[in-house]
Amino acid sequence: MKPSPDVGIVFPVLVAGRLLLALTNLSETLKHDHQLSSPLTSYFNLQEGIYLFKNGIEPYSGGVFRQSPLFLALFTTVLPTSRIVASITWTLCDAVGAWALIQIWRARQRVAQTSRDSLIAATYLLNPYLFLPTLALSTSSFENMLGLLALMFAARGDASPSLLAAAFLLQLSLSSIMLLAPLILLLASSPVSQLASPRAFSGNGKKIWPLVAEFLVYTAVLTLTSTLISGGWAWVPQTWGASLTLPDLTPNPGVWWYFFTEMFDHFRPFFLMVFSIHLLIYIAPVCLKFQYDPLFAAFILLGVLGTFKSYLTLADPGLFISTASVFPEIYPYLRYPIVTTLLHLHASLLMPLFHHLWLNQGTGNANFFYATTLVFACANGAALTDFIWAGLRIAIGEPQDGYVVVQE
Amino acid sequence: MSLHWKSRFIWSLCLPLLASSRSGYFETFDEELTVRALGDGKVASRFSFSTLLAGATPRNPQNLSVEDESQHYTLFPLALGQILREYAVTELHLTLNAGNWDYQRWGYPDEPDVGTGAQLWAWMGEGASTSVDARWRGLRNALAGLFCASLGALDEQLTTSPALAFAPQGALPAWSQPHAVRHAALAAEHVCTENLTPFLKLLPCKARAGIAQLLNPHRLFDADWHGMGLHVEWLPDTGVQVRLTFQSVTNPLRASSNRRDWSFSSTFDRTIDRKCPSASSSRILVTDPMNDGYRLTPTPWTYEGQQLTWTLDDPSLVGGNAVFDLIKQDVPLDVSMRWAVEFAHAARPPEAALSIQRSLHGASQAHGTVAVAIANAGPDTVRAAYLETMPWIVTFYLHTLELRVDGVLRPDLLQSLHYTPPVPHARATTLEAVLLLPPRSTLHLRVEVTKAFLRYTEHPPDAQRGWDLPPAVLVPLPFANSSALTANSTSVPSNANDVRSARRLYTRALLVDPATPDFSMPYNVVIFTCSVVAFVFGSVFNLLARRFAVVHAPVRGT
Numbered sequence: 001m002k003p004s005p006d007v008g009i010v011f012p013v014l015v016a017g018r019l020l021l022a023l024t025n026l027s028e029t030l031k032h033d034h035q036l037s038s039p040l041t042s043y044f045n046l047q048e049g050i051y052l053f054k055n056g057i058e059p060y061s062g063g064v065f066r067q068s069p070l071f072l073a074l075f076t077t078v079l080p081t082s083r084i085v086a087s088i089t090w091t092l093c094d095a096v097g098a099w100a101l102i103q104i105w106r107a108r109q110r111v112a113q114t115s116r117d118s119l120i121a122a123t124y125l126l127n128p129y130l131f132l133p134t135l136a137l138s139t140s141s142f143e144n145m146l147g148l149l150a151l152m153f154a155a156r157g158d159a160s161p162s163l164l165a166a167a168f169l170l171q172l173s174l175s176s177i178m179l180l181a182p183l184i185l186l187l188a189s190s191p192v193s194q195l196a197s198p199r200a201f202s203g204n205g206k207k208i209w210p211l212v213a214e215f216l217v218y219t220a221v222l223t224l225t226s227t228l229i230s231g232g233w234a235w236v237p238q239t240w241g242a243s244l245t246l247p248d249l250t251p252n253p254g255v256w257w258y259f260f261t262e263m264f265d266h267f268r269p270f271f272l273m274v275f276s277i278h279l280l281i282y283i284a285p286v287c288l289k290f291q292y293d294p295l296f297a298a299f300i301l302l303g304v305l306g307t308f309k310s311y312l313t314l315a316d317p318g319l320f321i322s323t324a325s326v327f328p329e330i331y332p333y334l335r336y337p338i339v340t341t342l343l344h345l346h347a348s349l350l351m352p353l354f355h356h357l358w359l360n361q362g363t364g365n366a367n368f369f370y371a372t373t374l375v376f377a378c379a380n381g382a383a384l385t386d387f388i389w390a391g392l393r394i395a396i397g398e399p400q401d402g403y404v405v406v407q408e
Numbered sequence: 409m410s411l412h413w414k415s416r417f418i419w420s421l422c423l424p425l426l427a428s429s430r431s432g433y434f435e436t437f438d439e440e441l442t443v444r445a446l447g448d449g450k451v452a453s454r455f456s457f458s459t460l461l462a463g464a465t466p467r468n469p470q471n472l473s474v475e476d477e478s479q480h481y482t483l484f485p486l487a488l489g490q491i492l493r494e495y496a497v498t499e500l501h502l503t504l505n506a507g508n509w510d511y512q513r514w515g516y517p518d519e520p521d522v523g524t525g526a527q528l529w530a531w532m533g534e535g536a537s538t539s540v541d542a543r544w545r546g547l548r549n550a551l552a553g554l555f556c557a558s559l560g561a562l563d564e565q566l567t568t569s570p571a572l573a574f575a576p577q578g579a580l581p582a583w584s585q586p587h588a589v590r591h592a593a594l595a596a597e598h599v600c601t602e603n604l605t606p607f608l609k610l611l612p613c614k615a616r617a618g619i620a621q622l623l624n625p626h627r628l629f630d631a632d633w634h635g636m637g638l639h640v641e642w643l644p645d646t647g648v649q650v651r652l653t654f655q656s657v658t659n660p661l662r663a664s665s666n667r668r669d670w671s672f673s674s675t676f677d678r679t680i681d682r683k684c685p686s687a688s689s690s691r692i693l694v695t696d697p698m699n700d701g702y703r704l705t706p707t708p709w710t711y712e713g714q715q716l717t718w719t720l721d722d723p724s725l726v727g728g729n730a731v732f733d734l735i736k737q738d739v740p741l742d743v744s745m746r747w748a749v750e751f752a753h754a755a756r757p758p759e760a761a762l763s764i765q766r767s768l769h770g771a772s773q774a775h776g777t778v779a780v781a782i783a784n785a786g787p788d789t790v791r792a793a794y795l796e797t798m799p800w801i802v803t804f805y806l807h808t809l810e811l812r813v814d815g816v817l818r819p820d821l822l823q824s825l826h827y828t829p830p831v832p833h834a835r836a837t838t839l840e841a842v843l844l845l846p847p848r849s850t851l852h853l854r855v856e857v858t859k860a861f862l863r864y865t866e867h868p869p870d871a872q873r874g875w876d877l878p879p880a881v882l883v884p885l886p887f888a889n890s891s892a893l894t895a896n897s898t899s900v901p902s903n904a905n906d907v908r909s910a911r912r913l914y915t916r917a918l919l920v921d922p923a924t925p926d927f928s929m930p931y932n933v934v935i936f937t938c939s940v941v942a943f944v945f946g947s948v949f950n951l952l953a954r955r956f957a958v959v960h961a962p963v964r965g966t
Contacts, residue, residue: 032772032774032775034774044805047805047807048805048806048807050807051806051807052806052827052829055806055825057827057829059829061828061829061831062828062829062830062831063800063803063829063830063831063832064803064805064829064830247832247833248832248860248861249860249861249862249863250774250861251861251923255937255940255941257861258933258937259933259937260863261861261862261863261864261925262864262925262926262929262930262933262934263863263934264865264930265863265865275941278941278945282948285948285949285952285953286952289952304948307944308941308944358773358923359772359773359774360771360772360773362771362773365924365926366923366924366925366926367926367929370933374936374937374940377940377944378940378943378944381940381943381944384944385944385947385948385951388948388951388952389951392951392956393956395956396956396958402960402961402962403960403961404958404961405956405957405958405959406956406957406959407950407951407954407955407956407957408954408955408956408957
């Protein structure tokens with residue numbers, strides 16, 4: 001077998017390539033793309049919020065700026081807002097994310113270096129679902145980086161940095177609260193793969209509540225910081241509230257926007273509640289079922305988020321797909337990877353096309369794009385169910401002739 | 409004839425007695441028609457019916473909970489008076505216009521509010537038990553009923569408070585609480601006969617006598633431009649004044665391509681054959697065009713007015729007025745103007761020193777660019793406020809705001825910016841920018857916008873047509889030392905007696921086409937999306953909840 005290239009070479013090369021791409025003028029073309037950045041992550045809206053903030057206009061008094069006040073603080077004090085700096089910062093975010101993913105893999109394998117490291121870096125840095133949003137300067141790159149950092153620190157057993165990263169992530173995206181349960185279980189147990197040998201939760205249950213408390217303290221501190229930065233509580237309904245009440249119906253690859261565009265007004269609050277609670281319903285069963293491998297539970301919940309969260313962008317399923325590279329042991333048990341791939345191919349080719357036909361060309365209508373987002377949801381759902389199947393099926397072991405594995 | 413004189417005599421005796429004995433207010437009614445021949449051969453006429461409630465003051469909103477004084481009016485329109493008292497409105501301006509006023513060809517209008525569609529703005533005192541916004545809602549609904557116009561559609565999503573561009577025209581009483589302005593415009597409102605009929609009902613002589621006889625709907629709504637207005641102001645030394653106005657621009661060249669002669673009978677298809685006995689003055693003013701030979705018939709009663717000049721490189725003189733006093737003049741009266749020479753179609757210098765053009769660029773239904781070109785042809789720098797009151801469906805991105813003169817970025821020309829961001833589904837944008845317009849140059853303002861995606865119930869009927877966006881407003885402002893003001897803003901001689909009225913310039917309305925969903929799809933979308941969600945949810949829980957088993961299956965298939 002050919003020796004795989006050294007990660008010490010591959011990683012800088014990939015980052016340099018990404019940086020070159022980022023410094024081209026592509027971001028101007030992509031900044032308005034609804035599939036790459038949502039109203040909650042768009043760089044265009046972020047710039048507007050920073051402009052309003054600098055000029056003494058309350059950025060949260062309107063409906064344009066829906067990002068965390070922490071971004072305001074970051075870009076008005078630490079980072080300048082020039083395009084070049086932004087491109088470098090966003091690419092570095094992805095580099096940190098890729099590095100964190102490698103670290104997660106190493107922690108799961110309990111080795112210092114593996115031949116798979118380069119492949120994992122490549123799945124993160126070359127995933128079009130991830131690098132296109134980065135080129136469009138969508139703040140989902142920050143969210144993905146923080147999510148991976150939280151998982152990485154948890155996999156290494158560093159509780160405080162992990163919880164701090166998760167608290168920062170929660171500030172940027174309310175739906176990331178779903179990752180908290182597997183994260184804390186991971187901190188209380190180990191990241192090593194237990195999928196093939198399921199058993200009851202083996203970690204230290206007593207560690208859980210102090211960890212939750214620590215997370216709550218970080219969240220409270222960051223929430224207060226945000227309030228101090230923005231000078232009031234108006235940011236809460238504008239950022240966290242927006243992902244629950246969906247005031248902006250800009251199209252995205254998710255299932256929420258058209259559903260609530262077409263929703264009858266008197267059913268709107270009910271279905272908003274249903275869609276929000278629907279996400280939370282997955283946490284407990286997934287964490288209970290995969291209590292022996294919380295990293296895998298976190299991965300499955302990333303898949304749920306990447307399918308059903310409000311204001312979905314391609315970066316969310318992108319994170320799910322790239323994180324799958326950490327679980328190679330279940331690949332042989334996937335039932336229909338080709339179908340899933342074809343569904344993804346279908347959706348990712350037709351989505352930009354139908355989006356363009358509807359909004360720019362004027363020759364298609366909203367249903368075209370809606371149909372492809374449904375296919376995209378099916379593709380993500382298919383990947384999700386297949387990974388759950390494979391994650392459970394691996395426990396039975398290799399199939400023998402004359403026997404089939406079924407569910408009771 | 410003698411009957412009219414007699415009745416008028418009796419009226420003039422009785423009215424003041426009645427009025428003063430009941431409510432203590434002396435009421436006068438004045439009517440005036442101004443006819444002005446425009447440079448491009450068209451004829452602008454302005455009807456103004458003004459009723460003064462002498463000595464009256466607007467209702468203090470702090471007394472709204474107390475029972476109001478009884479309202480006994482003889483000339484003052486009661487239906488309107490009740491609305492003003494009920495909602496404690498200090499100042500009110502309602503205009504319903506159709507068409508675009510062409511400042512370059514027609515100069516500044518006699519009545520400055522010429523924005524396309526409906527526009528309503530009011531100043532109201534605060535401090536009442538009901539809020540200003542609640543009274544504003546009541547006011548526009550009451551006026552919608554009074555004028556049969558869709559003013560109820562001027563809801564919170566269109567209401568703004570632009571105090572700079574819509575400063576009070578009259579005076580505001582010095583109450584303990586401040587006043588607030590509310591403004592809303594609806595560019596899509598159509599003006600027609602159903603609005604004129606209630607308008608005429610507010611006049612003491614209706615359309616049966618006096619100048620109002622000329623308000624013939626068949627002709628007025630056939631004009632190139634027409635608009636009606638209602639203006640209520642409080643003038644501290646005189647009282648509450650209600651002014652009903654009607655402006656129109658008719659085109660005599662439609663009938664013949666080179667004769668621009670006009671008369672009442674040709675323009676309005678009517679003549680004045682009765683005098684309004686309630687009117688204390690009733691005058692017809694024909695502005696002297698000063699540049700060609702013409703003949704007015706009958707002979708005017710008198711001439712008035714010095715020759716006011718307004719210079720813009722080429723001094724184009726506008727003369728005084730020929731006055732027909734309807735009280736003294738014989739009826740029937742059919743004023744006509746015959747020109748000595750035929751009209752020559754030719755390019756003319758612009759009539760207005762300032763001009764403003766606004767357009768919306770971009771093919772995408774999701775975002776675009778608003779480009780505004782403000783030209784100042786005068787010799788002095790003009791300080792002006794630019795006001796946008798956009799509905800929330802078009803959102804400005806101020807970080808992309810660019811000011812250019814001759815292609816060079818000039819951020820220094822933006823003196824100040826007042827911005828209220830829009831709230832989706834709730835509040836309109838207010839963007840008030842104070843700009844400096846350099847002399848003899850054009851300022852280009854560009855800002856990127858996004859177009860909102862609306863819920864399917866929020867789209868208007870015929871959604872694919874799009875939304876009419878209200879006109880932007882440009883208001884020249886005085887400099888700190890007002891020497892430049894006199895040089896630039898005394899540009900309408902025929903209206904020079906009303907110095908306080910602002911020379912607001914309105915842009916054209918814009919049409920924006922937000923993306924539309926499929927309106928036949930709500931059930932389908934609910935079913936499809938819920939199916940996908942249920943499918944994934946079911947599959948996941950199916951996998952999680954059921955146990956795996958290894959089954960012996962020697963024969964495959966059945």
